[in-house]
Amino acid sequence: MIVQIAGNVKYPITLDPTVWIFDDRKLTYDEVFNEAEAKAAAEEEDEIKRKSLRFNREIYQQKINPPVNKSINRYEKQRILKGTFLMPLKPFIHTSEPDSKAETVSLVTDEGEHKIQADLLAGALLLFAEEGKPLKEHGPVHLYFEDGSNQDEPIKGIKKIVFQ
Template sequence: MIVQIEGNVKFPITLDPTVWIFDDRKKTFSEIFEGEENETDHLEEDELKRRSTRFDREVYQQKINPPVNKSINRYEKQRILKGTFLMPLKPFLHTSEPLKDVKKATLVTHEGEEIVDADVLAESLLHFSEDGKPLQEQGPVHLYFKDGSNRSNPIKGIKKIVLQ
């Protein structure tokens, strides 16, 4: 259930899509392809206001109450358990530091190899979770282009990304 990024990079890296469910960079399928607004943005604003109020209260009243760590609220937990998520690939490619002469990428899949332009790959998204569960069938990830041109036929079963 891992994906390797290697080839003409300074730092070959290994990705574990099973932990992305807790990553804040993930987006739902509907947010990406259907333009649906993310409800968590509104919830984050409310949480920021509550924290600000709590901070003001503590500073002005000189009370020292340790904050309660609520890293995942009820809504986010439900969203994680039932959501279909995609992760932008760009931050991971940036971390691997591709060499300047990289123009193409080979996606090694269960069924063979697919060659993709490196710029298109950088803007692509990796589908890693379906209905709150890691992709088992033809997993660990499926690749969708940002423009949605392969929405009905993503590149499935990617095991390795080799930059050339």
């Protein structure tokens, strides 16, 4: 369940997608590919925050110590348990410091290698969780391009990213 970034890089690194669920950089599938649904979800979250603030004001006016606001934590927990998440690949590529001469990247999967241009990889996203669970089948990650051109057919089962 790990992905290695290797090849023509200054610092080869190993990624563990199972811990990305706690990373603030993660994006939901809807945020990336379904902007209308993402806006609706953001508005719903804002409404929950507004209701929470209103509730807290009413409690303070009654001079009662308010309980810890668990509704937001519960919402975040539900989001994590049911969400489909992607992680931008750019920060990890930046950390590995690929050589400027590296023009192609080989994505090693169980079914062979896929070669793509290194420039395309900078804007790529890795799907690492579906419905709150790590990808076991065809995992540990699937690669999607930022423009959504391979949204219907992502590159699945990536085990290693090799800069050439």
